[in-house]
Amino acid sequence: MVKAIILVKSPKKLIAVKLRKLTKVSNSFPTSGQFDAVAIIDVQELIEIKEVANQIQKISGVERTETMVEVQ
Structure with a gap:
């Protein structure tokens, strides 16, 4: 199992809800700061x-993403 966090920049208020609808996303929530959701x-x-990041980038309103992969 590989875990990762994808930070999402999007002015859309409900972006975290849209992220949760993706099958590989186990959790998503809005954040304050440089990015708007995790x-x-x-x-x-x-x-x-990479496939999940590409799906996220195709969501309307997503400006950019940054991915961090868990290191063991």
């Missing part, structure tokens, strides 16, 4: 992280 993802393979 998506926590759990996947089997590292390559899946």
Whole structure:
């Protein structure tokens, strides 16, 4: 299992709700600061992280993302 956090910049107020609808997103919540929401993802393979990031970037209103992968 690979875990990652994807930070999302989007002025849309309900972006965290939209993120939660993605199948690989285990949790999402709004944040204050440079980014507007966080998506926590759990996947089997590292390559899946890129796929989820691409799905997030296609959501209307998403300006940019930054991904951090758990290191063990």
